[in-house]
Amino acid sequence: xxxxxxxxxxxxxxxxxxxxxxxxxxxxxxxxxxxxxxxxxxxxxxxxxxxxxxxxxxxxxxxxxxxxxxxxxxxxxxxxxxxxxxxxxxxxxxxxxxxxxxxxxxxxxxxxxxxxxxxxxxxxxxxxxxxxxxxxxxxxxxxxxxxxxxxxxxxxxxxxxxxxxxxxxxxxxxxxxxxxxxxxxxxxxxxxxxxxxxxxxxxxxxxxxxxxxxxxxxxxxxxxxxxxxxxxxxxxxxxxxxxxxxxxxxxxxxxxxxxxxxxxxxxxxxxxxxxxxxxxxxxxxxxxxxxxxxxxxxxxxxxxxxxxxxxxxxxxxxxxxxxxxxxxxxxxxxxxxxxxx
Amino acid sequence: xxxxxxxxxxxxxxxxxxxxxxxxxxxxxxxxxxxxxxxxxxxxxxxxxxxxxxxxxxxxxxxxxxxxxxxxxxxxxxxxxxxxxxxxxxxxxxxxxxxxxxxxxxxxxxxxxxxxxxxxxxxxxxxxxxxxxxxxxxxxxxxxxxxxxxxxxxxxxxxxxxxxxxxxxxxxxxxxxxxxxxxxxxxxxxxxxxxxxxxxxxxxxxxxxxxxxxxxxxxxxxxxxxxxxxxxxxxxxxxxxxxxxxxxxxxxxxxxxxxxxxxxxxxxxxxxxxxxxxxxxxxxxxxxxxxxxxxxxxxxxxxxxxxxxxxxxxxxxxxxxxxxxxxxxxxxxxxxxxxxxxxxxxxxxxxxxxxxxxxxxxxxxxxxxxxxxxxxxxxxxxxxxxxxxxxxxxxxxxxxxxxxxxxxxxxxxxxxxxxxxxxxxxxxxxxx
Numbered sequence: 146x147x148x149x150x151x152x153x154x155x156x157x158x159x160x161x162x163x164x165x166x167x168x169x170x171x172x173x174x175x176x177x178x179x180x181x182x183x184x185x186x187x188x189x190x191x192x193x194x195x196x197x198x199x200x201x202x203x204x205x206x207x208x209x210x211x212x213x214x215x216x217x218x219x220x221x222x223x224x225x226x227x228x229x230x231x232x233x234x235x236x237x238x239x240x241x242x243x244x245x246x247x248x249x250x251x252x253x254x255x256x257x258x259x260x261x262x263x264x265x266x267x268x269x270x271x272x273x274x275x276x277x278x279x280x281x282x283x284x285x286x287x288x289x290x291x292x293x294x295x296x297x298x299x300x301x302x303x304x305x306x307x308x309x310x311x312x313x314x315x316x317x318x319x320x321x322x323x324x325x326x327x328x329x330x331x332x333x334x335x336x337x338x339x340x341x342x343x344x345x346x347x348x349x350x351x352x353x354x355x356x357x358x359x360x361x362x363x364x365x366x367x368x369x370x371x372x373x374x375x376x377x378x379x380x381x382x383x384x385x386x387x388x389x390x391x392x393x394x395x396x397x398x399x400x401x402x403x404x405x406x407x408x409x410x411x412x413x414x415x416x417x418x419x420x421x422x423x424x425x426x427x428x429x430x431x432x433x434x435x436x437x438x439x440x441x442x443x444x445x446x447x448x449x450x451x452x453x454x455x456x457x458x459x460x461x462x463x464x465x466x467x468x469x470x471x472x473x474x475x476x477x478x479x480x481x482x483x484x485x486x
Numbered sequence: 487x488x489x490x491x492x493x494x495x496x497x498x499x500x501x502x503x504x505x506x507x508x509x510x511x512x513x514x515x516x517x518x519x520x521x522x523x524x525x526x527x528x529x530x531x532x533x534x535x536x537x538x539x540x541x542x543x544x545x546x547x548x549x550x551x552x553x554x555x556x557x558x559x560x561x562x563x564x565x566x567x568x569x570x571x572x573x574x575x576x577x578x579x580x581x582x583x584x585x586x587x588x589x590x591x592x593x594x595x596x597x598x599x600x601x602x603x604x605x606x607x608x609x610x611x612x613x614x615x616x617x618x619x620x621x622x623x624x625x626x627x628x629x630x631x632x633x634x635x636x637x638x639x640x641x642x643x644x645x646x647x648x649x650x651x652x653x654x655x656x657x658x659x660x661x662x663x664x665x666x667x668x669x670x671x672x673x674x675x676x677x678x679x680x681x682x683x684x685x686x687x688x689x690x691x692x693x694x695x696x697x698x699x700x701x702x703x704x705x706x707x708x709x710x711x712x713x714x715x716x717x718x719x720x721x722x723x724x725x726x727x728x729x730x731x732x733x734x735x736x737x738x739x740x741x742x743x744x745x746x747x748x749x750x751x752x753x754x755x756x757x758x759x760x761x762x763x764x765x766x767x768x769x770x771x772x773x774x775x776x777x778x779x780x781x782x783x784x785x786x787x788x789x790x791x792x793x794x795x796x797x798x799x800x801x802x803x804x805x806x807x808x809x810x811x812x813x814x815x816x817x818x819x820x821x822x823x824x825x826x827x828x829x830x831x832x833x834x835x836x837x838x839x840x841x842x843x844x845x846x847x848x849x850x851x852x853x854x855x856x857x858x859x860x861x862x863x864x865x866x867x868x869x870x871x872x873x874x875x876x877x878x879x880x881x882x883x884x885x886x887x888x889x890x891x892x893x894x895x896x897x898x899x900x901x902x903x904x905x906x907x908x909x910x911x912x913x914x915x916x917x918x
Contacts, residue, residue, distance in 0.1 A: 157783055158834060159776075160898075162758045255807050275809035276690035277763030285807070296811075298690030345690060373684040405677050405692070 167280055172268065172289030172476040175279050177301045177350040182322055185350075188305060189312070189320040191471035192464070200233065203470075206479050207234040213266035215257065215282075216293075217243040217273045222438050222462055223293050223302070227270050230469035234479075239266070254278060255285040262286045268476040271295070276342075289476035297340050297403065302472055303437050304346035306464040308354070310457050311393055313464075314433045327356035333387040334360055335418055336397035336445050338367040340404070343437045344397065345374075352377035361387040362418060365407060366399070384418050388428035395435040396420050396445045411444065420446040425455060433457055489513045490911060491529045495537025495872060499544055500840040501848035501861030510542065512868035515910040519864055537872050540905055541839075544847040544862050545577025545607070545869030546824060549854055550641075550666075550723055550747060550795035552816065553579070553609070556597060557586025562800040562889045565604035567820070570798070570888035572606045572915035574820040575904040577869035578851075578859055579607065579798075582641045583614040590614035590625050592633035599634050607909040608869070610636040610856065612666065615654045619643040624653055627661045636854045639666035641723060642770070644702060646671065652709045659717035664854060666721045667706055669730060670771065674698040679811045681772040685757040691810065694772055700729030707737045707744055721853060722746040724797050726771035728781035735790045745853055746785075747795040750819060750826045751894065753782040759894060765806040765813035766894045769799065786845070787837055793850035796823050800890030818893045822881055824873065825900025833901055839875070868911040877903035 168175050180188075195203060212231045216224055224240070231238045241261070243249065248257060254273070261269055268289040271279050276296030283290040294300040312319050315330060332351055338344045338360045348358050358378045360371050372380045381387040388394060399409060420434065434446075434455045442448045450456060490512040497508035497520065509526045511519040519526060548571065554562040564581075571579050581598060583589035589598065595611045603609070613635035617623040620643070627638060638658050644667060645651045651667075658665045675694040680686050682693025703722055710720050725731050725746040737744040751769065756776045760767045767773055785791045799816025806813050827846065831837040851860025858867045883896035907915035 157780060159756075159779065159783075160754050160830070162756075162761065165762055167762050253804070253808060273809070275811050277810045280762045281807070281809060296690050339687075342690060345688070368687065370682075370684050370687050374688050 167283065169283055169287050170289045172478055173283055174291050174301050174472050174476070175283065176292065176299050177304050177346045182324070182353065185305070186321040188468065188471045188475065189309060189322065191474060192309060192467035193320055195234070195470040195474065196467040203233055204235040206474060207231070207236040207477055210236045210267055210477050211265045212236045212238050212268050212270065212473060213261045214238055214240045214270045215261065215272070216240065217248070217278075218294070220272055220293070222465060223272060226462070226465040227291070227293060227469050227473070230466050231473045234470055234474060236473065254282055258282045258286040258288070262288055268473070291472055291476055294342050296342065297345070298342050299346045300342040300437070301346050302465065302468055303343050304350040305472070306461055306468040307347060307395065307435055307437070308350060309464045309468055310435060310461050311433065313460065314457065315392060322354050324353065325355050327351060327354040330355070330393065331357045331359060331391045332393040332395060333391040334358060334395045334397065335384065335387070335420070336362050336366065337399045338362050338371055338397070340366070340400040341397050347395065348375055348378050359387045359390065363414065365409065385424065385428050388424060388432070391429055391432050393433045393435060394420065394429060395437075397437070398439060398441055398445055415444065419444070420450050422447060422449040422453065425450055435461060437461070488911065489529065489532035490535065490868070490908065491526060491532045492535045492537050492542055492870065492872065493526070494523070495540045495542040497542045497862065498840055498843055499862045500844035501544065502863040505840055508542070510862065510870070512870070512908065512911045515868055517862050517864050517866050517868050520862060535872065535906060539874065540872050541875045542862070543843045543871050543873070544860050545871050545907065545909065546575045546846040547578045547850040547856065547860055548576050548796050548798065548820060548823070549580040549793055549850045550749070551579045551581055551798040551820065552584065552800065553581045554800060555585060555603065556594060561802055564598065564609060565606065566887065566889045567798070567800065568606040568609060570818070570820040570886060572907045572909065573887045573904065574822070575824045575871035575873060575907055576820055577607045577871065577907060577909045577914070578610060578856065579820070580610040580612050580636060580854060582612055583639065584619065584642050588614045588619050590617055590619065592629050595630060595633040595635050606914045607907070610634070610854065612637045612639055614638065615640045615645060615665065616650065621645050621647060621650055624650065624657055627657050627663055631661050631663055635663070636856065637664040637666050637721070639668065639723070641666065641668045644668050644670050644672060646673070648705070648709065651706060652713065655709055655718050655720065656713055656715065659715055659719065662717070662855070664719040664721050666723050667702070668723045669699045669702040669706065670694070671698045671702045679768060680760055681757045681774045683757065683775055685760065689760065689763070696727040696729060696774065696778065699727045699771055700733060703730045703733045707733055707742065710737070710742050710744060711740070716743065719743045719745070724749045724752065724771055724795065725791070726752045726774050726782070727778050731781055731785040731790055735785070738790065745792040746790070747793040747850075748782050748786060748791050749795060749797045750823055751817060753779060753786060754826060754830060755779065755894060763810040764894065765808070765810055766817055766892050768810060768813050768815055769797065769817050770815040783835060786831065787835060791845065792853055794823060794827060794845045795850065796820055800888050801892050802890065806892045816892070818886070818888050818890050820888065821886055822893060822895045822898070822900065824902055824904065825879070825881065826895065826898070828875065828902035829900055868908060870906070870908040871904060872906040874903045874905060877901070879903050
């Protein structure tokens with residue numbers, strides 16, 4: 146450089162971000178980002194093993210252990226499958242929902258967690274409408290916390306069951322994952338990305354196995370900044386172009402409960418982003434179609450697609466029970482100890 | 487009133503242009519004499535403070551604190567907040583009006599100033615600009631000033647209506663008061679709990695766009711320009727975005743009386759410090775991007791920033807131990823400001839000590855027209871901080887003098903330990 150070069154901006158050393166103390170408990174599943182590939186393989190392997198195990202034998206794995214399900218939001222699939230998963234391992238479960246409990250009287254999440262711990266809960270499965278709530282609960286109780294969906298943030302078991310479904314279709318028999326496992330696979334996630342915890346958990350999980358993730362949707366539901374959220378993530382506004390590139394298409398529901406006053410023109414949305422039989426046949430005739438549920442038929446996808454041969458929606462639900470057996474077992478340290486994060 | 491001699495120390499008084507070994511004689515709450523070492527005369531009977539090896543400076547002045555009284559004494563009181571101020575080297579604090587009731591009347595202003603409040607250092611109430619800080623009807627600024635208010639603001643409830651803000655600026659100028667604006671277009675930030683951008687997206691939180699701050703600063707500057715009255719003074723509180731400081735810089739070039747302050751957390755931390763939903767990293771304006779944080783440092787170094795102010799905002803423990811979105815905004819700051827400024831602005835980023843101290847005393851005093859404060863020239867108030875500039879220490883939030891310990895700086899290494907704080911000639915804090 147010559148002496149006439151313009152002065153560069155000062156390079157400033159500034160205070161570093163301290164390392165995260167989370168997770169406090171090795172049994173917790175707060176975020177898919179906390180799972181090593183070994184831990185993911187372990188969960189997938191245990192899901193397969195537990196699924197095919199004799200139910201009477203399986204019933205002894207967590208015999209009389211206590212698991213609390215703490216739900217601040219309504220849920221069908223997640224709650225029922227976690228409950229069935231814990232029960233099929235022999236655990237006692239207690240369901241606490243925000244309606245019909247002291248939460249209605251103003252009890253804080255911290256106090257609710259401490260109360261459950263005092264009642265003997267050894268792990269808490271938490272569904273909460275606020276992003277980050279599982280971290281607060283783990284810090285307060287230091288129990289294994291399983292994140293069953295926190296606000297717009299994460300839904301780790303959903304991403305794991307999506308992964309299991311994708312592997313069954315595209316990599317049958319594979320339970321041990323590597324950074325190459327999904328090489329060459331593009332997964333397009335379509336619709337209300339901004340409000341979706343499913344999209345976020347998947348965008349962190351799938352690229353670590355080599356997959357590419359395309360987010361597709363209108364700017365109102367998909368900010369440009371989403372493309373900066375991690376490696377191998379891109380934004381494509383043209384649904385048909387995204388479909389053409391995809392081996393997997395994951396449709397999302399528009400989350401009316403989180404729109405916070407935003408108005409969406411549904412006819413326009415459907416014209417741009419509804420997955421119809423015609424679109425599927427023309428642009429992605431081989432793709433696996435996923436949806437985390439609940440499905441709104443006639444909005445994000447047609448009934449024909451939901452019930453059609455490419456839909457794996459009910460396989461996802463079945464896989465949910467297997468994955469959740471594996472993570473509940475892991476939470477209580479009852480499985481083989483290998484593969485912990 | 488007692489007399490006090492401070493001897494053996496090194497005086498840094500940027501307002502008076504002094505940076506030399508000096509002895510000080512304080513009498514009847516004022517500085518009686520500043521003399522070369524050993525040259526003070528007629529100080530018999532005065533208590534002597536040995537300041538050998540220490541720095542003596544004008545007491546620090548924080549023009550943006552929340553003392554929570556009246557109405558929220560469980561968070562902080564005027565007594566505990568000013569005790570924390572004294573421990574941090576501050577001898578004057580300007581208290582924001584978002585109390586319960588809102589300080590929009592001479593009665594509340596006088597109540598805050600009453601001796602029964604037990605203030606350890608000088609409190610300057612800042613009154614609400616509009617009735618109840620609702621942004622509609624302007625208060626009687628002359629009456630508020632007469633009761634002791636030093637500025638007006640609707641801090642936390644920015645004045646959005648152009649007409650009301652214009653009238654506020656004009657009416658305040660007529661009685662010689664500054665208007666402080668918390669610049670946030672709240673129509674763009676409903677339901678938001680951190681800065682907008684990739685970090686908010688990753689955390690699943692709704693983000694406040696930087697434009698919500700800069701657009702209101704630009705609007706306010708336009709109003710100041712249109713008023714064409716040199717008495718109009720707009721002060722932008724806790725500036726946090728590059729665009730907002732750029733607007734202030736330009737307004738100053740255009741000769742307008744527009745000033746701004748920056749809080750230590752905005753020149754030290756970024757949105758990444760929110761980590762896993764740390765509610766002690768939640769405040770408004772929020773921690774911003776690294777580029778915005780760097781712009782705050784640059785603006786301090788190049789002189790656009792007129793004051794470091796902490797936005798000391800104490801909250802009870804249980805209020806912060808909740809879901810991030812539900813936690814109240816704000817962090818404490820009075821005990822950590824000097825240690826952070828010396829550690830980072832001075833040591834790391836090489837801002838001369840005199841300029842650091844000026845941003846914490848002379849400049850904020852001038853900004854709000856606090857007569858006799860911010861300097862230790864003879865005749866000024868005997869507001870003094872004496873600190874060990876070399877001492878490094880670790881801040882323990884649980885040993886605070888405040889009622890609250892909601893700070894992201896717990897466990898941080900500080901530089902410069904306050905040994906004594908003297909408020910109007912009385913020792914308000916002495917390091918044990």
